[in-house]
Amino acid sequence: MSDASDIPPETTAVQPAPRRVRGRHGGRLGNTRRGGATIEQMPWRIPVNHDRPTEPLPPDSVARMHDVTMRILEDVGIEFLHPQALEILRRTGGCTVTGENVRMGRDFVMEMVGRAPASFTITPRNTDRTLPIGGNFLLFGNVSSPPNYWDMELGRKVSGTREQCRNLLKLTQYFNCIHFAGGYPVEPVDIHASVRHLDVLHDKLTLCDKVVHAYSLGAERVEDVMEMVRIAGGLTHAQFEATPRMYTNINSTSPLKHDWPMLDGWMRLARRGQALVVTPFTLAGAMAPVTMAGAVAQSLAEALAAVVLAQVVRPGAPCVIGTFTSNVDMKTGAPAFGTPEYMRATQMTGQMARFYGLPMRSSGVCAANVPDGQAMWETEHSLWAAVQSGTNMVYHAAGWLEGGLIASPEKFIMDCEVLQQIQRYMEPEIWDCSDDALALEAIREVGPQGHFFGCQHTQDRYETAFYQPFLSDWKNYEAWQVAGAAWTPERAHAVFHRILAEFEPPPMEVAVAEELADFVARRKAEGGAPTDF
Amino acid sequence: MSDASDIPPETTAVQPAPRRVRGRHGGRLGNTRRGGATIEQMPWRIPVNHDRPTEPLPPDSVARMHDVTMRILEDVGIEFLHPQALEILRRTGGCTVTGENVRMGRDFVMEMVGRAPASFTITPRNTDRTLPIGGNFLLFGNVSSPPNYWDMELGRKVSGTREQCRNLLKLTQYFNCIHFAGGYPVEPVDIHASVRHLDVLHDKLTLCDKVVHAYSLGAERVEDVMEMVRIAGGLTHAQFEATPRMYTNINSTSPLKHDWPMLDGWMRLARRGQALVVTPFTLAGAMAPVTMAGAVAQSLAEALAAVVLAQVVRPGAPCVIGTFTSNVDMKTGAPAFGTPEYMRATQMTGQMARFYGLPMRSSGVCAANVPDGQAMWETEHSLWAAVQSGTNMVYHAAGWLEGGLIASPEKFIMDCEVLQQIQRYMEPEIWDCSDDALALEAIREVGPQGHFFGCQHTQDRYETAFYQPFLSDWKNYEAWQVAGAAWTPERAHAVFHRILAEFEPPPMEVAVAEELADFVARRKAEGGAPTDF
DSSP, X not given: OOOTTOOSOOOOSSOOOOOSOOSOSSSTGGGXXXXXXXXXXXXXXXXXXXXXXXXXXXXXXXXXXXXXXXXXXXXXXXXXXXXXXXXXXXXXXXXXXXXXXXXXXHHHXXXXXXXXXXXXXXXXXXXXXXEEEETTBOEEEEOXXXXXXXXXXXXXXXXXXXXXXXXXXXXXXXXTTOOEEOSOSSOOTXXXXXXXXXXXXXXXXXXXXXXXXXXXXXXXXHHHHHHHHHHHTTOOHHHHHHSOOOEEEEOOOSSSEEOHHHHHHHHHHHHTTOEEEEOOOOEETTTBOSSHHHHHHHHHHHHHHHHHHHHHHSTTOOEEEEOOOXXXXXXXXXBOOSOHHHHHHHHHHHHHHHHHTOOEEEEOOOOOSSSSHHHHHHHHHHHHHHHHHTOSEEXXXXXXXXXXXXXXXXXXXXXXXXXXXXXXXXXXXXXXXXXXXXXXXXXXXXXXXXXXXXXXXHHTTTTTSSOOOSSOOOSOHHHHHHTTOOOHHHHHHHHHHHHHHHOOOOOOOHHHHHHHHHHHHHXXXXXXXXXXX | OOOTTOOSOOOOSSOOOOOSOOSOSSSSGGGOSGGGOSOOOOOOOOOBOOSOOOOOSOHHHHHHHHHHHHHIIIIIOEEXXXXXXXXXXXXXXXXXXXXXXXXEOHHHHHHHHHHSOSEEEEOOSSGGGOEEEETTBOEEEEOOOXXXXXXXXXXXXXXXXXXXXXXXXXXXXXXXXXXXXXXXXXXXXXXXXXXXXXXXXXXXXXXXXXXXXXXOSSHHHHHHHHHHHHHHTTOOHHHHHHSOOOEEEEOOOSSSEEOHHHHHHHHHHHHTTOEEEEOOOOEETTTBOSSHHHHHHHXXXXXXXXXXXXXHHSTTOOEEEEOOOEEBOTTTOOBOOSOHHHHHHHHHHHHHHHHHTOOEEEEOOOOOSSSSHHHHXXXXXXXXXXXXXXXXXXXXXXXXXXXGTEEOHHHHHHHHHHHHHHHHHTOGGGGOOSHHHHOHHHHHHHTTTOOSSSSHHHHTTTTTSSOOOSSOOOSOHHHHHHTTOOOHHHHHHHHHHHXXXXXXXXXXXXXXXXXXXXXXXXXXXXXXXXXXX
């Protein structure tokens, strides 16, 4: 199991088989090829959030929020729709189980939550991509789970396909600012549900070498994905379980309920020492109170209930508390995202996650249907709320549209431009106040008649002084017009095709690739997973 | 002169003539008319920034930044291209004047800066629109000074006209989230430069009743505008000078230089007790060091030099320190806006403005040429930097494109949607943790099987619980498609025409209107202002 103190990440003792070549794609190394065909993106890095969190709640509000969260758990209870989970919780002696309703005393809750590490690592098949979860690390993942797809070429919304899913996985791997591969970047509904997880995980594990996720949708899927991640990493079962190699994310069925498939996957990953993210989907005014504090308290209660279960199943299980608290449009009931209320709910949840000593997840989200101005201001609001709240894992950070019902490659690429800028924003050299940076001698040298383009102080630094965007167009209007007058999503569409044309999957040992393919073939022959859940 | 302690604003003792009707447009009152033709915007309010500023500089860096700022003023000096200003500064005994170069000892600088009020008010002709400048107040102004115009109907960049300028002034007045009318929202180049200020200020003072600005572009323009603001307010000269009624903004000619027209206007407004904003335009790598700390230090030195002059001319003159520090694209020399470096420079300047005890100005800016995704992420970055830095006056908060070379009504309206959301974000009821807001009883009542739409707690609050956008489209894709599949700027364009069609200017007494028209006619007959400066 992971040690809570092992941040910054160390290479785990268990090494997968050596890989052939590193750094061929995506990094600066891969971008210096002749012709400048690839985009110039930032190298892989683990961003550190240097900003003090924005904390709307004064201390007494934190205490009141905690008290109500505990009273929900103590007095109202959470339903666990899983007999084994109920039995496990009954046996603890800390819970009152009545039918499917479980009430938990606050001392017991806090004791269990206290077992969860404040930080841990997840180690994917490429150990260079090991992720530290917690502390002030800020990590981004791709859009997950939209059933539909939209791009500029189609110009309309269509059901997701495997090819689209593969293309979005290529973007996930390509962009260094995407740290983990979340759920399916679009649901490939052209693959039968019984074997979909096998095909998509095969695609994901061969196209990506970053941390991956398993949906908690029934025992077979979870077990299959864990086995595939183990095989792809070249790991023994003991090695797989020695430290988190992957994670799941579960959503409660708000209000106050955890369903069977989610709980089943949750416990299976807990038992094998894998990482656990619980994200209640508490839309204020629909599945949660219309007041944001109430929606956050309910979300915390639902999340902590799952954390308690994980800690009972495996003390010290690495858990992340997620937030998806937003509001609905009270005129239509439609969910809204990136709203002022969403931002404050995320910040409040951040305060409470620190209070409970748990890493936090939030999201990059919007309600917009196309990658336009609204899409970007809503997504910006959700991303800055992630920064302000001290979020550690940002789900859906690239590619999300229509409240999560559409995945779009243009939006993915636009979001990556923003994510890179957030990463750059966190680089302390920008606010360096050394003598060199304060530049008094350069100011004296240039004086009131000169300019700084030519001075030595500039010449020594200009190549790396400033963030260079790959998608923002800083040309003046006339030059932009001559270059084709492309609006942002059109430019993103062109970048999308350039990346696809040049994409090469990360290396994988032939023996590993064969074992993975054999596993998929065997499990397909066995019929995959049941589809009647 | 303004009293530094009179925030929140009080109605000044001097009242303009009573107005006929209030609140007919722009507020909720005006939006309840049948047919729902007007947009539903937020009522006028003075936003209070409740967030603790983001402060990248540790205390020793603040001290180092201050030291270098002072050494620039002490050792390098600032050029004042204005003989009278030089003479005024020479006489203080605190400056060393060598030709046009003025060096200032830090004790003298700090003594003079200490005279400037930490906060003050500006009272426009509609005293209900009085603005508190400083503290944690956060105010927004329209785009100022682009020579060009772009809208969706034209689909191209054209030189500004009076009609476009008037239309943008109508937006400035219409939107309650726009608190002050900055410079010309587009430069009407179809009016001769000698009389342009007369026509535009006449338009501005009749179409708007909010705080207005005078360009410091020669004695005649400044004096004309002060006189017109006095007339429009129905004020005697003594009343005009009793408290700030308007303001100017000057830019230094970086590096290290203040030009004659700017200094001349600066001193004229100082003498008459009007508000003064100084905003060096320090593009790192061009007019300032390539390192952001150096660019900020130079900007501070240039700004403080002007503040010193104002305090010598009139002790206690109300001054605001502005920042326009950004970086250039080092490949092309083009200015970039809303970059990570811009954000951190704004935050650093905010820390230093608080160190010097001065209100602060920053901007809502972007490099994008059209109102697309890039325009919004860059503008969002600059607006959140304004929030994070503790900025008091946000210039160019609505309507800016192409690094300030284009004004666009669609961008104006898109920005107002974001400004409203920032205003809503600052409303403490969102993070209220009263028993009512924590909603334990509602959670108990609804339980795990229900939903919150119908419960009393929701019914009592749903109409005002959440921010309601006027431009964001929260419909799902299919409903959005049926409604015309309009992207954000298309929707903004439609809103633009609805506002123009329904706009009614704020009331003005007939006698005041006649006096204002007479003044314009007389000054035009006199030839207006010389155009050879």
